[in-house]
Amino acid sequence: MTTTVRRERQYRQYCGLAAALDAVGERWTLLIVRELLLGPRRYTELIADLPGMGTNLLADRLKKLCAAGIVEREDTVSGHVYRLGPVGERLREPVLALSKWGVALLGEPSADMITRPHWALLAVQAMADASRLPDVTETYEFHVDDETFHLAIDRGTLTAARGPAPEPAMCIRTDATTFVRIGAGALGPFEALATGKLTFTGEPDAVLRCSRVLGLVERPGPVQLD
Template structure:
C-alpha cells in the first residue's frame, strides 16, 4: 500500500514522490546522463533488482524518468528540475560524512557530482580558467568563467591544472576529512600545471580560503 503524508504542503508532496529509499540515489545516477538497468544495479550496490524495477516504474509513471527506445533510462524535464535540490542536498550532506568506514563504497563519477555541488564561481568572480580531474578512471573538467560554471565529462583542451586522485580521497577532501594540501603531501593527490591554480580551484570548491600571498604548493607527477 502506498503511503502518503496527506499534507497540503510542497515538501510533503515532493517526499510523497521521491522520498522513498533509493529513489533520490537513482536520480543522482541519472543526473550525469542516460543509464541502462544493469549500470544502475552495478552502481547502486545493496539495491535489489525487483526494488530497482519498482522505483523506476514509479519514477516513469510520475514523468520524472523516461525510458528511451534503447532501453536506457534518463531524466525527463520534471526530473531535470531535481538537479539543483539534489546537488544542494549533496552539498549539505558532504559535511556529515567524516571518515569512510570499511563497508562504505564510492564511485569515481560521483566526484563530478560533488564538484557540481561544491563549486561556486562567485568566490572568485573575475576568474576564467579550466581544471581537469582524473578520479580513478573518470576524467572530467570544470571551467570557471567570470562567475559562470561549466562541468563536463572528458579531458579539457588546455586546463590550468590537471589533478589525479582516487574516489575515496576525493570524497574525503570534500568532506573535510583531509585537506587538499595534506593529500598532496601524502601523495594521495597529485597535480601538474600552474601551482597557483591549486589555490584558486580549492577556493572555488570551498575547500580553502587562502590569501594570495600564501606559499605555493609544488607540483607532483
C-alpha cells in the first residue's frame, strides 16, 4: 500500500527517513501514535493524556493522520473513536525503538514534568528482551498507580498486555514516576525496593529474572547485581 501525505511543508527529499518525517515528524504527532499503540481512544481521552497540547492542535493532527491512513476514525453512538490503521500499526516497532533510545536520555524529572501510568506498559515493551532468558517460562505482573499489566516470557518469546496475569511469578507495585526513574537508570530497582518506593510479592529470584529481561541488572546505577 502506498500512502501519499499532503502537507503544507515537506522536506522534498527522495529518502525514506524524510518521507517518514513528512508523515509523523510534526510536534505531538508521535505522542498521539504512542497513545493509540495501547488501543482505540476517544478524543477526550487523548486530550487528557497529552497535557500541554491544545484541542485545536489535536484536531488538526488527527485530521492529517487520518488523511494519511495512519489513524482511522470510527463513528459510534457515543462519539468518535480513533485507532491506528494498518499503516499506523507498522509504526509500533519504530516507536518502541525510539522510546528505548530516548529513555537513556532521561535524568531526574523536574517538578513540571507529567507522567501517566499506562506509559509504563509501552516502556516495558520497549525495554524487554525475552532472549536474555531463553530457557524461562513465567509471567510478571505490574501495578503502576491504577494501571495493571503483565509481561509473559516463554522460552525466548514475549507478550505484554493490559490486565492481571493468571499465575504471576511475582507482582510489583510502584508509582509511575518511580517506574520511569528505574527505566531511565536514575534509580536502581533494588534501591527502590530498599526505600519502599517499590514493593513486590512472589518469588525473590523472579525479581532478578524480571530485571534481567528488562535489561536493568546490566545498567550502571546506584545498586548493581554481581
